[in-house]
Amino acid sequence: MKRLEEKIFKILMIGSTMLILSVLLYILFVIMKKGLPSLSWEMISQIPSGGFYLGKEGGILNAIMGSLYLIFFSVLISLMISVPVVMYLNFTLRRKSRLAAFARLTFDVLFGIPSIVYGAFGFTVMIFFGLQTSLLGGIIAISLLIIPVMIRSIDEVAILIPSELIEATKSLGATNYETIKVITRQLLPGISTAVLLSVGRGIGDAATVLFTAGYTDSIPTSLTQPAASLPLAIFFQLSSPVEEVQNRAYAAALILTIIILTLSFAARYFSRRLSKNKI
Amino acid sequence: MLKGRLLKDKIARHYMLFATVVSIFVLFLIGGGLLYKSLPIMEEKSLWTLLTTSNWRPFKGDFGFASYILSTLFVTGIAIVIALPLSLLTSIYIIEYASPRILRAFSSVVDLLSGIPPVIYGVWGTLTIVPFISEKLAPHFVEFSTGYSVLAGGIVLAIMIIPLIISILMEVFGAVPKEMREASMSLGATKWQTVKKVVVRKSIPGIVAATVLAISRAFGETIAVLMVCGNFTDLPKSIFDACYPIPALIANNYGEMMSVPQYESALMFAAFLLFFIIVVFNVISRLVLIQIDKRYQL
Numbered sequence A: 001m002k003r004l005e006e007k008i009f010k011i012l013m014i015g016s017t018m019l020i021l022s023v024l025l026y027i028l029f030v031i032m033k034k035g036l037p038s039l040s041w042e043m044i045s046q047i048p049s050g051g052f053y054l055g056k057e058g059g060i061l062n063a064i065m066g067s068l069y070l071i072f073f074s075v076l077i078s079l080m081i082s083v084p085v086v087m088y089l090n091f092t093l094r095r096k097s098r099l100a101a102f103a104r105l106t107f108d109v110l111f112g113i114p115s116i117v118y119g120a121f122g123f124t125v126m127i128f129f130g131l132q133t134s135l136l137g138g139i140i141a142i143s144l145l146i147i148p149v150m151i152r153s154i155d156e157v158a159i160l161i162p163s164e165l166i167e168a169t170k171s172l173g174a175t176n177y178e179t180i181k182v183i184t185r186q187l188l189p190g191i192s193t194a195v196l197l198s199v200g201r202g203i204g205d206a207a208t209v210l211f212t213a214g215y216t217d218s219i220p221t222s223l224t225q226p227a228a229s230l231p232l233a234i235f236f237q238l239s240s241p242v243e244e245v246q247n248r249a250y251a252a253a254l255i256l257t258i259i260i261l262t263l264s265f266a267a268r269y270f271s272r273r274l275s276k277n278k279i
Numbered sequence B: 001m002l003k004g005r006l007l008k009d010k011i012a013r014h015y016m017l018f019a020t021v022v023s024i025f026v027l028f029l030i031g032g033g034l035l036y037k038s039l040p041i042m043e044e045k046s047l048w049t050l051l052t053t054s055n056w057r058p059f060k061g062d063f064g065f066a067s068y069i070l071s072t073l074f075v076t077g078i079a080i081v082i083a084l085p086l087s088l089l090t091s092i093y094i095i096e097y098a099s100p101r102i103l104r105a106f107s108s109v110v111d112l113l114s115g116i117p118p119v120i121y122g123v124w125g126t127l128t129i130v131p132f133i134s135e136k137l138a139p140h141f142v143e144f145s146t147g148y149s150v151l152a153g154g155i156v157l158a159i160m161i162i163p164l165i166i167s168i169l170m171e172v173f174g175a176v177p178k179e180m181r182e183a184s185m186s187l188g189a190t191k192w193q194t195v196k197k198v199v200v201r202k203s204i205p206g207i208v209a210a211t212v213l214a215i216s217r218a219f220g221e222t223i224a225v226l227m228v229c230g231n232f233t234d235l236p237k238s239i240f241d242a243c244y245p246i247p248a249l250i251a252n253n254y255g256e257m258m259s260v261p262q263y264e265s266a267l268m269f270a271a272f273l274l275f276f277i278i279v280v281f282n283v284i285s286r287l288v289l290i291q292i293d294k295r296y297q298l
Helices: A002-038 A041-045 A061-092 A098-112 A115-128 A135-158 A163-171 A176-203 A207-212 A230-238 A243-277 B002-044 B047-052 B066-097 B100-115 B118-140 B150-174 B178-186 B191-202 B204-220 B223-228 B246-253 B261-297
Strands: none
Touching (some): A061 A098, A098 A135, A098 B261, A176 A243, A230 A243, B066 B150, B066 B246, B150 B261
16 A cells, blocks of 8 residues: 555656656757758848738848847946955855845845846836936846846855855965955855856747837847847747748747757756866 | 055955945835835826726726736746645655756756746747647537636746756755755664655655745746737636736737826836835745755854
8 A cells, every 4th residue: 555655656757757758859850850940041131021010031140139239238337236245245245144034035025026027117117317228228127127137146156155165265364365366266156057047038928028128120239229139029020920920930939049048058067067177 | 565455455345335335226216116116107097096996097096906917826836835845756756866967967957947948948838839729629518718827827937937846956955954854764663664654754855945936937938928818808717718927918018108197107016015015925834945045054
């Protein structure tokens, strides 16, 4: 009887593990199968021409470039905030500091806030400053979204740095700032992983940029112009009744998936290198 | 020389403190900003009317959120009912039974699943789940369904929150000390009895915390749900009917809302509602998880 129960549950457990694995494979398979036939060089090298949304010529270069601009500047801003925050929490404050505990809880909560709320908030901020939907608005919203991702991810690695390393540096007479410079070298693989993770999160998110960056058929040339993005390109084209346009949405989905998979594998590569260098 | 070094140190210290305070402050800024924006509608109508009536005619000044709130609850409910048992079974298997190699491989699966953007889940849902429901499943139960339904939203959401639940559960189960398992086994309990009576029982707070986190993630999910739920403002009568969760409402109407001042306020109220519930849920479950971490670290 005891054994029977265990056996049944073991089958259920293996079953559900296999189910989750197969769902992942099924998602990738469907995206690939639908996207590959419409994927072409034209898709990724041209911006939409007249009649694009009726199935005529053009590509989604506007969305690809838009997404790249958005994510590049957001990551830059987020790095300038996240790295100092993690350094402060781990190497300036004491390990059991109350402020650090409160800050970590806040970042956990910020991490859980849905992107639509960041989008709505970004939108109100933009109205407050009299901004139109623009590249700048999108950058602000995405930065808000990925700062918690980045902080949590770097913090996970920073916590593992042995306090002996800090003490050794300080005992040689280094100031706190100089100590941090030494530690940053140790943290580099962690920071790279964090960057890749946040690029993945930021580039794939539609709800933040929907309000803030808007959508356009051209590639933005200044911060105040609206910017297209890949997730919105997928979303808008999929709602079109024209079949060619829908097919392009599938191709765009495949492009986005490939980007995400590449980032994910790169992140894994970095975190493996990290565990090799650990002292 | 020393002066220069100390000056650099001072500047760095201040900048780091500044960055930390600013980024903590963002949470309060978002809450305050959304609350401020939703004040006009809350002055005009009582909170109770907003939350319990389901008349939604923005251009006539009727803003009842009941059907959106119920839609959100239904979709989230289905997602949890599907995701929780699957995640529990899977994470128990991975932590207690599987070899380290499978553990590592499966962590990649979880990472990949959680990395897939919502819009891709939406595309996948419209390609597979929606037609499956309208062609295969729904005809057995109701006369007609487009497939864009509560159930479709629930299934897609379930898949999206599974990686979140599993990654937390794997940590929670992993945090149960080895000695406890060994003590149980040495008293003659089987592996399964140990899992059931020791590991799972010890982990109940963690399981609850993971579930609450998953609920709050499901509440706020926008694009994927928007793509598969049908977005129809009415109370859904069955799980095969279309529904209209709050995040989808916000996302769909941002263009129109500028024309009526109350409308903007109403949508910001919706965003504030989401924000408030999610912050409360997150704080509670994070505190529980921190406690678990502390208890076993000593």
